[in-house]
Amino acid sequence: MPILGTVASQFSGKPFSSFESIQTATVGAGGTGSVTFSSIPATYTHLQVRAIVKNTANDNEGIRFRFNGDTAGNYSFHRLFGDGSSATAYGEANTSYAGEASSSNSPQTNIFSAFIYDVLDYANTSKYKTTRGLSGKDFNGSGNIFLFSGNWRNTAAVTSLTILPTQDSFAQYSQFALYGIKGS
Protein backbone atom coordinates (compact mmCIF):
# COMPACT_ATOMS: atom_id res chain seq x y z
CA MET A 1 0.00 0.00 0.00
CA PRO A 2 1.80 3.21 -1.09
CA ILE A 3 1.82 6.16 1.24
CA LEU A 4 2.76 9.41 -0.38
CA GLY A 5 4.91 12.03 1.27
CA THR A 6 5.97 9.85 4.15
CA VAL A 7 8.69 7.48 5.10
CA ALA A 8 9.23 4.75 7.62
CA SER A 9 7.07 1.75 8.15
CA GLN A 10 4.44 0.59 5.73
CA PHE A 11 2.44 -2.46 6.34
CA SER A 12 -0.44 -4.19 4.66
CA GLY A 13 -2.83 -6.96 5.31
CA LYS A 14 -2.16 -8.22 8.83
CA PRO A 15 -5.47 -9.10 10.51
CA PHE A 16 -6.35 -8.47 14.13
CA SER A 17 -7.74 -11.79 15.30
CA SER A 18 -9.37 -10.21 18.36
CA PHE A 19 -12.03 -8.30 16.36
CA GLU A 20 -14.55 -10.45 14.54
CA SER A 21 -17.74 -9.89 12.58
CA ILE A 22 -20.67 -11.76 14.18
CA GLN A 23 -23.79 -10.68 12.27
CA THR A 24 -24.87 -7.95 9.87
CA ALA A 25 -28.37 -6.71 9.05
CA THR A 26 -29.23 -4.54 6.07
CA VAL A 27 -32.75 -3.10 5.94
CA GLY A 28 -34.72 -3.95 2.84
CA ALA A 29 -37.42 -2.15 0.90
CA GLY A 30 -40.26 -0.94 3.10
CA GLY A 31 -38.06 -0.55 6.16
CA THR A 32 -38.23 -2.35 9.46
CA GLY A 33 -39.44 -1.48 12.94
CA SER A 34 -36.41 -2.94 14.67
CA VAL A 35 -33.26 -4.96 14.19
CA THR A 36 -32.38 -7.80 16.55
CA PHE A 37 -29.12 -9.66 16.83
CA SER A 38 -29.91 -12.94 18.58
CA SER A 39 -27.98 -16.01 19.72
CA ILE A 40 -24.95 -13.86 20.45
CA PRO A 41 -22.17 -16.19 21.57
CA ALA A 42 -20.51 -15.58 24.94
CA THR A 43 -17.04 -16.08 23.53
CA TYR A 44 -16.00 -12.44 23.35
CA THR A 45 -15.14 -9.83 25.95
CA HIS A 46 -17.00 -6.89 24.44
CA LEU A 47 -19.48 -6.24 21.66
CA GLN A 48 -19.49 -3.38 19.20
CA VAL A 49 -22.20 -2.31 16.77
CA ARG A 50 -21.28 -0.07 13.86
CA ALA A 51 -24.15 1.27 11.80
CA ILE A 52 -25.40 3.73 9.22
CA VAL A 53 -29.05 4.63 9.69
CA LYS A 54 -31.98 6.47 8.17
CA ASN A 55 -35.52 6.75 9.45
CA THR A 56 -38.63 6.50 7.28
CA ALA A 57 -40.21 9.54 8.92
CA ASN A 58 -39.65 13.24 8.43
CA ASP A 59 -38.76 13.78 12.05
CA ASN A 60 -35.66 13.65 14.13
CA GLU A 61 -36.00 10.19 15.56
CA GLY A 62 -33.61 8.56 17.99
CA ILE A 63 -32.20 5.04 18.08
CA ARG A 64 -32.57 2.91 21.20
CA PHE A 65 -30.99 -0.29 22.49
CA ARG A 66 -32.43 -3.19 24.50
CA PHE A 67 -31.05 -6.51 25.71
CA ASN A 68 -32.52 -10.01 25.92
CA GLY A 69 -36.00 -8.74 25.12
CA ASP A 70 -36.23 -6.85 28.41
CA THR A 71 -38.72 -3.99 28.04
CA ALA A 72 -38.95 -3.20 31.76
CA GLY A 73 -37.50 -0.13 33.43
CA ASN A 74 -34.12 -1.74 34.09
CA TYR A 75 -32.05 0.68 32.07
CA SER A 76 -30.60 4.14 32.52
CA PHE A 77 -28.50 6.43 30.37
CA HIS A 78 -26.77 9.79 30.19
CA ARG A 79 -25.74 11.74 27.15
CA LEU A 80 -23.97 14.86 25.96
CA PHE A 81 -25.60 16.44 22.95
CA GLY A 82 -24.45 19.11 20.52
CA ASP A 83 -26.54 20.65 17.75
CA GLY A 84 -24.03 23.05 16.27
CA SER A 85 -24.98 25.98 18.47
CA SER A 86 -25.21 24.66 22.01
CA ALA A 87 -24.26 21.66 24.09
CA THR A 88 -26.53 20.06 26.65
CA ALA A 89 -26.60 17.07 28.98
CA TYR A 90 -29.51 14.74 29.59
CA GLY A 91 -30.23 11.52 31.44
CA GLU A 92 -33.00 9.06 32.23
CA ALA A 93 -33.34 6.58 35.08
CA ASN A 94 -35.51 3.45 35.21
CA THR A 95 -36.16 3.62 31.52
CA SER A 96 -36.71 0.85 28.99
CA TYR A 97 -33.63 1.30 26.84
CA ALA A 98 -29.88 1.68 27.29
CA GLY A 99 -28.87 4.77 25.40
CA GLU A 100 -30.18 6.81 22.53
CA ALA A 101 -28.38 7.64 19.31
CA SER A 102 -29.42 9.96 16.51
CA SER A 103 -31.04 8.93 13.24
CA SER A 104 -30.99 10.59 9.87
CA ASN A 105 -34.24 11.69 8.23
CA SER A 106 -35.68 10.11 5.14
CA PRO A 107 -35.77 13.33 3.02
CA GLN A 108 -31.98 13.46 3.19
CA THR A 109 -31.65 11.07 0.29
CA ASN A 110 -27.95 10.39 0.39
CA ILE A 111 -27.24 11.03 4.05
CA PHE A 112 -27.15 8.42 6.78
CA SER A 113 -26.37 8.98 10.41
CA ALA A 114 -23.67 6.79 11.93
CA PHE A 115 -23.10 5.30 15.33
CA ILE A 116 -20.64 3.12 17.21
CA TYR A 117 -22.10 1.36 20.23
CA ASP A 118 -20.08 -0.73 22.70
CA VAL A 119 -21.45 -3.24 25.20
CA LEU A 120 -18.72 -3.90 27.72
CA ASP A 121 -18.14 -7.25 29.42
CA TYR A 122 -21.50 -8.36 28.03
CA ALA A 123 -21.17 -12.02 29.03
CA ASN A 124 -20.09 -11.47 32.63
CA THR A 125 -22.82 -12.87 34.89
CA SER A 126 -21.69 -11.00 37.99
CA LYS A 127 -22.03 -7.47 36.63
CA TYR A 128 -24.67 -5.11 35.42
CA LYS A 129 -23.91 -4.16 31.82
CA THR A 130 -22.38 -0.83 30.89
CA THR A 131 -22.61 0.62 27.42
CA ARG A 132 -21.22 3.62 25.60
CA GLY A 133 -21.82 5.16 22.23
CA LEU A 134 -21.03 7.93 19.78
CA SER A 135 -23.44 8.91 17.05
CA GLY A 136 -24.13 11.80 14.77
CA LYS A 137 -25.53 13.17 11.56
CA ASP A 138 -24.63 16.22 9.56
CA PHE A 139 -26.71 17.93 6.87
CA ASN A 140 -24.24 20.64 5.79
CA GLY A 141 -25.33 23.48 8.06
CA SER A 142 -27.29 21.54 10.63
CA GLY A 143 -26.82 18.30 12.48
CA ASN A 144 -26.28 16.81 15.87
CA ILE A 145 -23.87 14.62 17.75
CA PHE A 146 -24.48 12.38 20.77
CA LEU A 147 -21.94 11.01 23.24
CA PHE A 148 -23.76 8.65 25.56
CA SER A 149 -23.43 5.93 28.17
CA GLY A 150 -25.97 3.47 29.49
CA ASN A 151 -26.56 0.75 32.00
CA TRP A 152 -28.70 -2.40 32.08
CA ARG A 153 -29.33 -3.55 35.61
CA ASN A 154 -29.17 -7.27 34.96
CA THR A 155 -26.39 -9.79 35.54
CA ALA A 156 -27.47 -12.12 32.75
CA ALA A 157 -25.19 -12.52 29.79
CA VAL A 158 -26.39 -10.47 26.83
CA THR A 159 -27.57 -12.95 24.22
CA SER A 160 -29.71 -10.64 22.11
CA LEU A 161 -29.55 -6.97 21.25
CA THR A 162 -32.50 -5.10 19.78
CA ILE A 163 -32.06 -1.74 18.07
CA LEU A 164 -35.18 0.28 17.41
CA PRO A 165 -36.17 3.81 16.45
CA THR A 166 -38.09 5.99 18.85
CA GLN A 167 -40.83 6.22 16.21
CA ASP A 168 -41.56 4.91 12.73
CA SER A 169 -39.07 2.57 11.06
CA PHE A 170 -35.51 2.24 9.92
CA ALA A 171 -35.34 2.99 6.22
CA GLN A 172 -34.02 0.86 3.40
CA TYR A 173 -30.23 0.48 3.18
CA SER A 174 -29.71 1.18 6.87
CA GLN A 175 -27.01 -1.26 7.90
CA PHE A 176 -26.10 -2.64 11.32
CA ALA A 177 -22.98 -4.73 11.91
CA LEU A 178 -22.29 -6.56 15.17
CA TYR A 179 -18.69 -7.34 16.09
CA GLY A 180 -17.10 -9.28 18.92
CA ILE A 181 -13.91 -8.11 20.59
CA LYS A 182 -11.79 -10.64 22.42
CA GLY A 183 -9.68 -9.97 25.49
CA SER A 184 -6.18 -11.24 25.94
Place this chain on the structure above:
Amino acid sequence: MASTYEKIATTTLGSAGTITFSSIPATYTDLRVILNGKNATASDYIVVRFNGDTGTNYSGTNLSGNGTSVSSYTESNGTKGYWGNYALGSSTTILTLWTMDIFSYAGSTYKTVLCSTSNNLGATGEVLRTVGLYRSTNAITTILILNDGSTNFAVGTTATLYGIKAA
Protein backbone atom coordinates in the same frame (compact mmCIF):
# COMPACT_ATOMS: atom_id res chain seq x y z
CA MET B 1 -14.98 -16.65 12.35
CA ALA B 2 -12.78 -14.60 10.12
CA SER B 3 -10.94 -11.64 11.51
CA THR B 4 -12.36 -8.44 10.07
CA TYR B 5 -10.13 -5.69 11.42
CA GLU B 6 -7.02 -5.23 9.33
CA LYS B 7 -4.23 -2.76 9.18
CA ILE B 8 -4.03 -1.36 5.65
CA ALA B 9 -1.13 1.04 6.06
CA THR B 10 0.81 2.93 8.68
CA THR B 11 3.31 5.74 8.55
CA THR B 12 5.58 7.73 10.79
CA LEU B 13 6.72 11.09 9.52
CA GLY B 14 10.47 11.33 9.00
CA SER B 15 10.17 15.02 8.18
CA ALA B 16 7.46 17.59 8.82
CA GLY B 17 4.58 17.15 6.44
CA THR B 18 1.10 15.89 5.73
CA ILE B 19 -0.14 12.32 5.64
CA THR B 20 -1.75 10.64 2.65
CA PHE B 21 -3.22 7.20 2.35
CA SER B 22 -3.81 6.38 -1.29
CA SER B 23 -5.01 3.45 -3.41
CA ILE B 24 -7.36 2.40 -0.61
CA PRO B 25 -9.07 -0.84 -1.63
CA ALA B 26 -12.88 -0.97 -1.66
CA THR B 27 -12.98 -4.33 0.08
CA TYR B 28 -13.97 -3.18 3.58
CA THR B 29 -17.17 -1.84 5.12
CA ASP B 30 -15.65 0.98 7.17
CA LEU B 31 -12.28 2.63 7.56
CA ARG B 32 -10.62 3.82 10.75
CA VAL B 33 -7.66 6.19 11.05
CA ILE B 34 -5.72 6.65 14.29
CA LEU B 35 -3.26 9.54 14.44
CA ASN B 36 -0.95 10.28 17.33
CA GLY B 37 1.23 13.32 16.94
CA LYS B 38 1.73 17.04 17.12
CA ASN B 39 2.19 20.00 14.88
CA ALA B 40 5.52 21.12 13.46
CA THR B 41 5.12 24.72 14.63
CA ALA B 42 2.20 26.21 16.57
CA SER B 43 -1.00 24.37 17.35
CA ASP B 44 -3.26 24.00 14.34
CA TYR B 45 -6.47 22.25 13.38
CA ILE B 46 -6.40 18.73 11.99
CA VAL B 47 -8.38 18.72 8.73
CA VAL B 48 -9.16 16.13 6.07
CA ARG B 49 -9.67 15.87 2.34
CA PHE B 50 -10.85 12.87 0.35
CA ASN B 51 -9.90 11.90 -3.20
CA GLY B 52 -8.08 15.21 -3.76
CA ASP B 53 -11.43 17.03 -3.75
CA THR B 54 -10.97 20.76 -3.00
CA GLY B 55 -14.61 21.65 -3.68
CA THR B 56 -16.97 22.92 -1.01
CA ASN B 57 -18.24 19.45 -0.20
CA TYR B 58 -17.35 19.10 3.47
CA SER B 59 -19.30 19.91 6.61
CA GLY B 60 -19.43 18.92 10.24
CA THR B 61 -21.02 19.33 13.66
CA ASN B 62 -19.02 19.00 16.83
CA LEU B 63 -19.25 18.80 20.59
CA SER B 64 -16.32 19.85 22.77
CA GLY B 65 -15.32 20.29 26.38
CA ASN B 66 -12.22 21.98 27.74
CA GLY B 67 -12.43 21.34 31.47
CA THR B 68 -14.46 24.49 32.07
CA SER B 69 -17.24 24.60 29.52
CA VAL B 70 -18.90 22.66 26.73
CA SER B 71 -19.80 23.95 23.31
CA SER B 72 -21.06 22.87 19.91
CA TYR B 73 -20.25 24.27 16.50
CA THR B 74 -21.16 23.53 12.91
CA GLU B 75 -19.22 24.10 9.72
CA SER B 76 -20.78 24.02 6.25
CA ASN B 77 -19.58 24.11 2.64
CA GLY B 78 -15.94 23.69 3.62
CA THR B 79 -13.17 22.88 1.16
CA LYS B 80 -11.85 20.42 3.73
CA GLY B 81 -13.32 18.64 6.70
CA TYR B 82 -12.73 20.46 9.98
CA TRP B 83 -13.13 17.22 11.85
CA GLY B 84 -10.31 17.47 14.37
CA ASN B 85 -9.31 20.06 16.87
CA TYR B 86 -5.82 21.33 17.51
CA ALA B 87 -2.82 19.16 17.06
CA LEU B 88 -0.61 20.56 19.79
CA GLY B 89 2.41 22.56 18.75
CA SER B 90 6.07 21.72 18.76
CA SER B 91 6.69 23.41 22.09
CA THR B 92 5.22 20.47 23.97
CA THR B 93 6.17 16.84 24.26
CA ILE B 94 2.51 15.91 24.67
CA LEU B 95 0.84 14.38 21.67
CA THR B 96 -2.72 14.70 20.42
CA LEU B 97 -4.75 11.57 19.76
CA TRP B 98 -7.16 11.79 16.83
CA THR B 99 -9.36 9.06 15.39
CA MET B 100 -11.68 9.04 12.39
CA ASP B 101 -14.22 6.36 11.48
CA ILE B 102 -15.46 6.52 7.88
CA PHE B 103 -18.66 4.58 7.36
CA SER B 104 -19.57 2.86 4.09
CA TYR B 105 -16.61 4.60 2.45
CA ALA B 106 -16.99 2.60 -0.76
CA GLY B 107 -20.76 3.03 -0.99
CA SER B 108 -22.75 5.21 -3.35
CA THR B 109 -24.20 7.62 -0.78
CA TYR B 110 -22.64 10.65 0.88
CA LYS B 111 -20.01 9.71 3.45
CA THR B 112 -20.53 10.18 7.18
CA VAL B 113 -17.55 10.17 9.55
CA LEU B 114 -17.24 10.18 13.33
CA CYS B 115 -14.07 11.68 14.81
CA SER B 116 -12.59 12.20 18.24
CA THR B 117 -9.75 14.46 19.32
CA SER B 118 -8.14 14.30 22.75
CA ASN B 119 -5.29 16.26 24.26
CA ASN B 120 -4.29 17.22 27.75
CA LEU B 121 -1.58 19.53 29.04
CA GLY B 122 -2.32 19.09 32.70
CA ALA B 123 -4.03 22.36 33.46
CA THR B 124 -5.54 22.65 30.00
CA GLY B 125 -6.84 20.27 27.43
CA GLU B 126 -9.81 19.41 25.31
CA VAL B 127 -11.98 16.55 24.14
CA LEU B 128 -13.83 16.90 20.87
CA ARG B 129 -16.32 14.68 19.09
CA THR B 130 -17.29 15.45 15.50
CA VAL B 131 -19.73 14.10 12.96
CA GLY B 132 -18.65 15.00 9.45
CA LEU B 133 -20.24 14.75 6.04
CA TYR B 134 -18.53 14.49 2.67
CA ARG B 135 -21.04 15.18 -0.05
CA SER B 136 -19.80 12.83 -2.72
CA THR B 137 -21.13 9.51 -3.90
CA ASN B 138 -17.70 8.36 -5.07
CA ALA B 139 -15.84 5.68 -3.19
CA ILE B 140 -13.05 7.08 -1.05
CA THR B 141 -9.70 5.96 -2.41
CA THR B 142 -7.44 8.65 -0.95
CA ILE B 143 -7.31 10.31 2.46
CA LEU B 144 -5.22 13.43 3.02
CA ILE B 145 -4.70 14.54 6.62
CA LEU B 146 -3.23 17.99 7.01
CA ASN B 147 -3.30 21.13 9.12
CA ASP B 148 -5.64 23.99 8.43
CA GLY B 149 -2.83 26.53 8.09
CA SER B 150 -0.59 24.24 6.07
CA THR B 151 1.76 24.15 9.04
CA ASN B 152 2.53 20.41 8.77
CA PHE B 153 2.70 17.69 11.33
CA ALA B 154 5.91 17.24 13.27
CA VAL B 155 8.51 14.54 12.78
CA GLY B 156 7.42 11.37 14.57
CA THR B 157 3.71 11.86 14.04
CA THR B 158 2.20 8.45 13.38
CA ALA B 159 -0.99 7.54 11.54
CA THR B 160 -2.47 4.15 10.81
CA LEU B 161 -5.31 3.23 8.48
CA TYR B 162 -7.45 0.19 9.29
CA GLY B 163 -10.17 -1.57 7.34
CA ILE B 164 -13.19 -3.12 9.10
CA LYS B 165 -15.27 -5.64 7.22
CA ALA B 166 -18.75 -6.75 8.17
CA ALA B 167 -19.88 -10.32 7.55
